[in-house]
Amino acid sequence: xxxxxxxxxxxxxxxxxxxxxxxxxxxxxxxxxxxxxxxxxxxxxxxxxxxxxxxxxxxxxxxxxxxxxxxxxxxxxxxxxxxxxxxxxxxxxxxxxxxxxxxxxxxxxxxxxxxxxxxxxxxxxxxxxxxxxxxxxxxxxxxxxxxxxxxxxxxxxxxxxxxxxxxxxxxxxxxxxxxxxxxxxxxxxxxxxxxxxxxxxxxxxxxxxxxxxxxxxxxxxxxxxxxxxxxxxxxxxxxxxxxxxxxxxxxxxxxxxxxxxxxxxxxxxxxxxxxxxxxxxxxxxxxxxxxxxxxxxxxxxxxxxxxxxxxxxxxxxxxxxxxxxxxxxxxxxxxxxxxxxxxxxxxxxxxxxxxxxxxxxxxxxxxxxxxxxxxxxxxxxxxxxxxxxxxxxxxxxxxxxxxxxxxxxxxxxxxxxxxxxxxxxxxxxxxxxxxxxxxxxxxxxxxxxxxxxxxxxxxxxxxxxxxxxxxxxxxxxxxxxxxxxxxxxxxxxxxxxxxxxxxxxxxx
Ligand SMILES: Cc1cc2nc3c(=O)[nH]c(=O)nc-3n(C[C@H](O)[C@H](O)[C@H](O)COP(=O)(O)OP(=O)(O)OC[C@H]3O[C@@H](n4cnc5c(N)ncnc54)[C@H](O)[C@@H]3O)c2cc1C
Numbered sequence: 481x482x483x484x485x486x487x488x489x490x491x492x493x494x495x496x497x498x499x500x501x502x503x504x505x506x507x508x509x510x511x512x513x514x515x516x517x518x519x520x521x522x523x524x525x526x527x528x529x530x531x532x533x534x535x536x537x538x539x540x541x542x543x544x545x546x547x548x549x550x551x552x553x554x555x556x557x558x559x560x561x562x563x564x565x566x567x568x569x570x571x572x573x574x575x576x577x578x579x580x581x582x583x584x585x586x587x588x589x590x591x592x593x594x595x596x597x598x599x600x601x602x603x604x605x606x607x608x609x610x611x612x613x614x615x616x617x618x619x620x621x622x623x624x625x626x627x628x629x630x631x632x633x634x635x636x637x638x639x640x641x642x643x644x645x646x647x648x649x650x651x652x653x654x655x656x657x658x659x660x661x662x663x664x665x666x667x668x669x670x671x672x673x674x675x676x677x678x679x680x681x682x683x684x685x686x687x688x689x690x691x692x693x694x695x696x697x698x699x700x701x702x703x704x705x706x707x708x709x710x711x712x713x714x715x716x717x718x719x720x721x722x723x724x725x726x727x728x729x730x731x732x733x734x735x736x737x738x739x740x741x742x743x744x745x746x747x748x749x750x751x752x753x754x755x756x757x758x759x760x761x762x763x764x765x766x767x768x769x770x771x772x773x774x775x776x777x778x779x780x781x782x783x784x785x786x787x788x789x790x791x792x793x794x795x796x797x798x799x800x801x802x803x804x805x806x807x808x809x810x811x812x813x814x815x816x817x818x819x820x821x822x823x824x825x826x827x828x829x830x831x832x833x834x835x836x837x838x839x840x841x842x843x844x845x846x847x848x849x850x851x852x853x854x855x856x857x858x859x860x861x862x863x864x865x866x867x868x869x870x871x872x873x874x875x876x877x878x879x880x881x882x883x884x885x886x887x888x889x890x891x892x893x894x895x896x897x898x899x900x901x902x903x904x905x906x907x908x909x910x911x912x913x914x915x916x917x918x919x920x921x922x923x924x925x926x927x928x929x930x931x932x933x934x935x936x937x938x939x940x941x942x943x944x945x946x947x948x949x950x951x952x953x954x955x956x957x958x959x960x961x962x963x964x965x966x967x968x969x970x971x972x973x974x975x976x977x978x979x980x981x982x983x984x985x986x987x988x
Contacts, residue, residue, distance in 0.1 A: 484528035486520030499818035534721025556677035560630020592764035596721035606753035614738035673725025707732030718875030759844025765877035766851035770806035835904025848877030
């Protein structure tokens with residue numbers, strides 16, 4: 481097994497030089513580097529060694545309670561004591577109040593070292609933002625300090641057996657009972673629905689307060705001890721250490737957060753954070769897959785080079801091509817997410833934020849399994865074995881294109897809402913120009929503009945939604961790689977970065 485190494489230099493290069501974090505008020509490069517160094521050491525020493533153990537043991541359900549794999553509880557205690565759960569939480573509530581750009585770096589390192597554990601811990605920032613935006617003073621005071629200190633973790637409970645992508649058919653009912661509410665119904669696939677790492681759990685539950693489709697949904701806060709029970713955890717392809725729970729709410733006590741009937745709006749605050757986080761999970765997987773494959777391919781001797789000398793795998797053109805593709809996926813996807821974070825920090829218009837977030841979700845989540853698949857191919861039979869961890873990366877990363885809104889639904893949103901007047905597509909075009917005015921002159925850009933016009937005139941744009949996503953992503957990657965080539969001198973391996981940029985830009 482190749483030990484995990486946090487990609488700190490790559491993250492800092494991407495944040496500071498590609499995405500322009502230094503143009504954001506309050507960005508402090510030294511502090512960011514310091515925090516990433518600290519978390520990187522913690523992830524390498526404490527969290528990453530549990531990744532394979534978690535995969536082999538899995539989470540277990542015993543007497544209605546979830547037991548995490550060996551070592552997870554202690555690692556979480558350490559994580560919480562060091563304050564990592566409160567990284568972006570305001571100081572007034574006991575957090576460190578650091579900016580989301582640094583948190584993005586920390587989150588990528590966490591996912592790369594142990595995705596299963598990260599996804600149980602990392603719904604907290606979205607929950608805190610939702611509480612800050614929609615919670616009453618009492619709700620904020622009750623929950624945010626607990627979430628920041630790690631005493632509580634949080635979940636996001638939307639899915640039901642008949643309500644996956646289509647939340648309008650959610651059946652879980654909320655009934656007012658004096659000052660409080662009672663929830664009745666079942667939820668499936670709830671990540672971290674129970675675990676034995678934190679003392680408390682805050683479930684954020686989407687439930688029905690009227691029969692009016694999506695407008696009849698409200699968001700509720702429901703504590704672990706309030707009557708929410710886990711009845712089953714799912715067996716699945718990967719992420720064995722992340723308990724995916726079937727939950728029953730039987731007269732469970734809950735509090736309304738935000739306005740009645742505005743549940744989806746409140747839930748989207750959690751989900752928008754989660755979508756970028758999922759994109760970073762993809763980046764993390766692609767990065768690890770690339771690193772493991774490159775290390776292996778530079779050592780394993782097979783065949784001969786053109787000059788007849790003994791060769792390692794990386795000397796063969798086809799392997800070199802695949803190794804480069806892995807790096808291009810990881811670096812390009814990371815830059816896309818970081819640029820989006822920087823735009824969000826600068827307060828870009830909400831339609832552009834939504835457009836970029838969906839693009840990141842699809843592109844990042846597909847980068848992970850694609851890079852892992854290439855990794856398996858590069859390593860041959862050893863890639864297919866469990867020994868080097870590539871197979872686990874492939875299995876663990878596969879979920880990312882499904883949860884937090886499937887990639888099909890994200891692409892559909894780009895081609896429908898995104899193309900409406902005031903949707904994100906026009907702002908995206910301006911955004912591209914700002915990144916690189918050369919992208920606008922390409923044939924790709926002309927094709928995309930034509931598709932955009934055709935889709936606007938079409939009665940059913942969803943049929944070409946995937947093509948529209950691919951065209952948009954290709955343009956953004958073109959602009960990103962032009963920027964990367966321009967700033968390559970700031971990277972610790974300038975020659976490699978320039979070569980990758982030439983491969984991407986020369987290929988058009
Ligand atoms: C490991 C894991 C963890 C999860 N964690 C959570 C969690 O913490 N909380 C939570 O609430 N849920 C969670 N989920 C559920 C996840 O969000 C759903 O699986 C996802 O929303 C898709 O729903 P579905 O599985 O019912 O698929 P479906 O909605 O049945 O979709 C199946 C396919 O049809 C396509 N499709 C469906 N409707 C449309 C449409 N209108 N237009 C175009 N294409 C469409 C989809 O894109 C997809 O390709 C988790 C799932 C898993 C497997």
